[in-house]
Amino acid sequence: MVEALLERSGVRDRLGAVRTPAYVYDLAVVRENHAHLRSALPGSAEVYYSLKANPHPALLSELRAGGALPEVCSPGELDAALQAGWSAGQVLYTGPGKRDADLDRAVRLGVREFSVDSVVALDQLEAVAAAHDVRLGCLLRINDDQPAAGQGLAMTGVASQFGADLAWVLAEPERFAGREHVRMRGLHLYMGTNLLTVDDLVAQFRQSVRTAARLCEVFAAHGETIELLDLGGGFGAPFAKRGDRIPLDGLKPALEALFREELPDPAPAIAFETGRYLVGTAGTLVTSVLDVKRSHGRDVVVLESGINHLGGMAGLRRVPPLVPDLVGEPDGRGRMTAMIAGPLCTPLDLWARSAEVPEVRPGDVLAVPNVGAYGLYASLLAFLGHPMPAEVVVDGDDPQRPPQVSRLELIRTHGED
Structure with missing residues (x-):
C-alpha cells in the first residue's frame, strides 16, 4: 500500500486530512542519512549541504542541528540558510x-x-x-x-x-x-x-x-x-x-x-x-489518479502531478529521464502497462511513454519514492498555473509529532533590500 511508505513515520491516520498532491519529508531519514555519511568520512572532515537539492526550512534546520554547513549559490538560498539559523560566516557561496x-x-x-x-x-x-x-x-x-x-x-x-x-x-x-x-x-x-x-x-x-x-x-x-x-x-x-x-x-x-x-x-x-545523499531518500510524492482511458490501443493514466511537480529538469538533462516507480496496490488489483501523463495542457507532460504500474482507477492514490532531492524544487512550478503540492514534514522517530503542512508560494522574492 502507499501508506506502507509512510508507516514508519506513524502518521498514516493523521495524513488522511492532507490533500494530494503532497511531498512528504521524513526528518528521521534525513538524520539517518547524515549520520551514515558522517560515519563514512574521516572524522575531521566538514560536510556542506547543497541547498539546491531541497531548501525546505525543516530539512535545513535538521541538518544545521546535526552539524552540516550550508553551501549556497543564489540570493534565495543564502536567505534560506540564514533563516534556518546558520550564521553568514558559516556559508560557502x-x-x-x-x-x-x-x-x-x-x-x-x-x-x-x-x-x-x-x-x-x-x-x-x-x-x-x-x-x-x-x-x-x-x-x-x-x-x-x-x-x-x-x-x-x-x-x-x-x-x-x-x-x-x-x-x-x-x-x-x-x-x-x-x-x-x-x-x-x-x-x-x-x-x-x-x-x-x-x-x-x-x-x-x-x-x-x-x-x-x-x-x-x-x-x-x-x-x-x-x-x-x-x-x-x-x-x-x-x-x-x-x-x-x-x-x-x-x-x-x-x-x-x-x-x-x-x-x-x-x-x-x-x-x-x-545534497541528494542527505535528503533524496527522505522524500515521497503522493498523488492521485485523475483519469484512466484507452487511446489508440494503449492505456493512459493521467495523474494530478506531472512535470510541474516532478522532473521538469529531466528535459534539461539535470536529472535522469523519469520513468518513475509508481507505488501502490489499490484493492489488491493487478498490474498494467500504461502511458503516464500529468494534468498539463501540453503533450510534453509525460513521466513515461510506457511503464508498468498498479491497475488503477480514478481516485486511487499512488506514490513516487525517493524524490526528496531535486523533486519539487527542480520542477516547472509556474508552468500553466496548477496548484502547488503541499509539503508535509513528519518524523519517523517521533510518531506523536503532528505532521507539519505547508505550501510553497508560486513566487518567492529573495535578496532584495
Missing part, C-alpha cells in the same frame, strides 16, 4: 556566475567564503571586498583535465562554466594569486554527481587529491597556502525509484589512506558537499 549586487549583499550580510571559477570572478570579488574594506577567503574551483569514471553528470574534464581549467592555472598561477583583499585559501574540486559505488567515489577523490597536491606546491611558490580542500561529493542516491541510499562501507579507510599518502604535511583541512 558558490556558483559560476555571480551578480555584483548579489556579492555586495552577501558581503554586507557577513559571508566571507566564496568559490570562484576564473580570473574575472577573482577580480570581481576583489572589487567587492575592497569596496567594503574587508578581507575575504576564496576557494578556486578547478576543472581537471580528465573526467572521473562513473559520474551521473560531468562537472569536470569537459568544457564547462565550472572552474578554471587545470592547464590554465598551471600555466599562469600568478594570475590567481596575490590579491589585496581576497586570499585564496583553498581549492574546490567537484568531479561529478550521483556516483553509485565506493570504488567510483574513491577514484574521483584520488584524482582530485592528486591534482590538489600538485597545486599546493605551485601556489606555495606564489605565497599562497592552501588550507582547505573542498572535494565536492557525488554521493549517489536513487531518484524516483525504489531503493535505499548507497552503502558507503570501506570509504572511510580508503580516504584516510589516500590523504595520508598523497597530501603534504601539514595537510589541508578537508570538506565534502552533498
